Amino acid sequence: xxFADKLFRSALLSLAGNRAAEAFALKYGLRxxxxxxxxxxxxxxxxxxxxxxxxxxxxxxxxxxxxxxxRISEAxxxxxxxxxxxxxxxxxxxxxxxxxxxxxxxxxxxxGRAYDNIKQIVKEARxxxxxxxxxxxxxxxxxxxxxxxxxxxxxxxxNVGTVIQAYLFRxxxxxxxxxxxxxxxxxxKGAYKEPKTLAFARMEDxxxxxxxxxxxxxxxxxYTGVATHDEAIIDWVKSFVKEQTTPYSSxxxxxxxGIRTQLQxxxxxEGYRVRCYVPYGRMWYPYFVRxxxxxxxxxxxxxxxxxxx
Ligand code: FDA
Numbered sequence: 008x009x010f011a012d013k014l015f016r017s018a019l020l021s022l023a024g025n026r027a028a029e030a031f032a033l034k035y036g037l038r039x040x041x042x043x044x045x046x047x048x049x050x051x052x053x054x055x056x057x058x059x060x061x062x063x064x065x066x067x068x069x070x071x072x073x074x075x076x077x078r079i080s081e082a083x084x085x086x087x088x089x090x091x092x093x094x095x096x097x098x099x100x101x102x103x104x105x106x107x108x109x110x111x112x113x114x115x116x117x118x119g120r121a122y123d124n125i126k127q128i129v130k131e132a133r134x135x136x137x138x139x140x141x142x143x144x145x146x147x148x149x150x151x152x153x154x155x156x157x158x159x160x161x162x163x164x165x166n167v168g169t170v171i172q173a174y175l176f177r178x179x180x181x182x183x184x185x186x187x188x189x190x191x192x193x194x195x196k197g198a199y200k201e202p203k204t205l206a207f208a209r210m211e212d213x214x215x216x217x218x219x220x221x222x223x224x225x226x227x228x229x230y231t232g233v234a235t236h237d238e239a240i241i242d243w244v245k246s247f248v249k250e251q252t253t254p255y256s257s258x259x260x261x262x263x264x265g266i267r268t269q270l271q272x273x274x275x276x277e278g279y280r281v282r283c284y285v286p287y288g289r290m291w292y293p294y295f296v297r298x299x300x301x302x303x304x305x306x307x308x309x310x311x312x313x314x315x316x
Contacts, residue, residue, distance in 0.1 A: 019300035020200040023293045041295045044265045046287045050095050053287035057101050064275040065283050067103040068140055069096065072288035073111040079120055082113030086124040090131055097135050104138040106284060109152050122155055129159055129167045143170035145199040153181060160188060172197030173217035174206040182220050186227045193232035193261060194220055198297045218243065225253050232282065234261035255279060
């Protein structure tokens with residue numbers, strides 16, 4: 008079963024970078040079922056959904072979908088979109104920060120320009136007392152992403168953090184260093200296709216490492232987002248913080264829009280900080296395929312939707 012699971016995941020993750028499959032999907036629009044995971048194509052739609060989350064005591068992080076940019080002009084327009092987005096958040100008084108992808112800001116084509124773009128957004132966010140989370144993409148960008156955040160911190164921009172993935176072997180070291188530098192981190196299992204030389208292939212190893220890095224961060228007292236839908240891990244975190252009397256103000260649970268919504272609400276009602284990752288925009292295809300790869304049942308959901316429409 009584990010073999011079939013891996014094959015499925017790997018086949019779907021290959022589709023994430025497939026242009027023909029993307030063109031097909033975009034033609035069928037959000038109707039394909041992507042609306043389950045994507046808050047809409049416009050900022051207005053996304054802000055409406057965020058208002059509903061905030062009403063339930065759930066904070067948000069807003070992601071304007073886009074990645075793997077191949078022209079610098081495209082990266083620059085994504086940067087401008089993030090300026091608009093920050094203003095939209097301020098005007099609507101939403102409890103919401105922003106998440107962006109480094110390759111969306113041009114990291115794959117011009118790292119210097121990507122740094123400038125990200126710095127500009129972090130600067131604008133700081134003037135609005137907001138926070139920027141730099142998502143972590145595949146391992147080709149781990150070093151650069153971490154270095155961007157460290158450099159910004161060294162320059163005095165503390166309203167920026169990144170993401171660390173439990174499936175990578177290097178993670179423990181990264182956690183240690185970034186904790187010493189007091190960087191706000193989101194911890195995740197990891198969503199990309201990685202070689203066996205760099206990442207744990209077995210889910211139980213990923214889970215064990217995930218628990219270790221969560222424990223290390225919660226002990227450090229530096230603000231941490233525990234981003235997972237895995238109830239076993241969430242229950243374990245709850246008993247860990249109880250045992251260690253970790254203040255609820257030093258961490259938050261994070262989940263993705265459209266996944267385990269009931270659990271998000273329950274945790275918020277129980278007094279935990281909860282943040283929902285809300286993606287919107289026209290470039291939803293690779294994000295959508297990663298969500299499908301995480302759970303075979305999602306593919307059935309999509310197929311049912313295709314038949315209905
Ligand atoms: P796991 O995959 O073991 O799932 C546990 C249970 O949750 C499943 O049994 C299922 O019930 C439910 N579930 C999980 N995924 C689901 C789905 N797609 N649809 C429906 N149910 C699902 N990754 C990364 O590499 N870089 C990043 O920057 C981020 N950022 C990020 C932010 C936030 C807020 C979250 C929640 C996740 C990420 N991720 C990420 C993705 C992460 O690495 C991982 O792929 C997913 O969270 C799925 O793993 P789980 O921890 O949920 O556990």
